[in-house]
Amino acid sequence: MATKADPKKDESVTTSDKREASPPKPLDPLDEQRRRARFGSLFCVVFIAVLSFIILDDKYLNLNIGGNSSAVQISSYWHKLEFVLCYQSIGISWILFNMILVISKRMQTKVVDPIDAKNERAVLVASAIMQNSIEQFLLSAFAQIISISFIDKSLLIKVIPLINILFITGRVAFWWGYPKNRTFGFMCSAIPNTLLINYNLLKFIQSLFF
Numbered sequence: 001m002a003t004k005a006d007p008k009k010d011e012s013v014t015t016s017d018k019r020e021a022s023p024p025k026p027l028d029p030l031d032e033q034r035r036r037a038r039f040g041s042l043f044c045v046v047f048i049a050v051l052s053f054i055i056l057d058d059k060y061l062n063l064n065i066g067g068n069s070s071a072v073q074i075s076s077y078w079h080k081l082e083f084v085l086c087y088q089s090i091g092i093s094w095i096l097f098n099m100i101l102v103i104s105k106r107m108q109t110k111v112v113d114p115i116d117a118k119n120e121r122a123v124l125v126a127s128a129i130m131q132n133s134i135e136q137f138l139l140s141a142f143a144q145i146i147s148i149s150f151i152d153k154s155l156l157i158k159v160i161p162l163i164n165i166l167f168i169t170g171r172v173a174f175w176w177g178y179p180k181n182r183t184f185g186f187m188c189s190a191i192p193n194t195l196l197i198n199y200n201l202l203k204f205i206q207s208l209f210f
Contacts, residue, residue: 033180040183047184048166048191055162056155080148080156087144087164091137094171098130129175136189140167143196150203163192 074080105123120127144160151159170188177185 036181037183040181041187044170044184044187044191048188051166052162055165056158074153074157077148080153081145083157084144084148084160087160088141090164090168091141094168095130095133095137098126098133098175102126102130125178129178132174132186133171136167136171136193139193139197140164140189143193143200146200147196150200163196166192 074083102123105126109123140163144163147159148156167189170185170190172185173188174182174185177183
């Protein structure tokens with residue numbers, strides 16, 4: 001005598017088959033953003049470490065990164081200041097480039113009134129990039145000027161070019177990858193700024209109490 005199939009059992013088997021056949025859930029946007037940020041941060045740290053080793057350690061590659069300047073020529077505080085200020089032309093040029101991008105974006109989208117919030121969204125990305133660039137440049141420029149009082153001239157002609165190379169590299173990468181892949185570019189300028197600011201603060205405290 002034939003036995004009847006259990007409908008509940010068949011239903012459970014069908015449900016399990018559907019679960020096995022169902023595609024994996026897509027990655028959460030927040031998790032994806034965190035993954036990109038971790039990768040960008042790690043890659044930036046490695047990049048800064050390698051570039052710093054190449055420029056600061058002249059045992060293997062004797063790079064004349066300071067141009068025509070040398071420790072002998074930079075013999076006073078004012079020579080140091082002149083050397084540092086010359087390298088700020090890199091950051092100033094980048095700010096000008098961002099300003100031109102914002103202006104061109106306004107002309108292309110006919111966003112004339114910057115107070116109008118509806119139209120301002122058309123230039124939101126370009127404005128955000130320029131604002132972040134200005135913030136990073138101000139931190140970098142003032143930190144470099146302050147470091148003149150604490151860094152030896154033989155090291156200064158290597159550190160200042162290194163910081164500005166990292167700055168322009170980071171700004172270009174930040175602009176190119178904004179908004180999803182901006183971490184590498186941001187960290188390329190934020191890490192040197194943070195290190196130099198803390199170094200200046202430490203040296204300042206030492207000059208007061210030691």
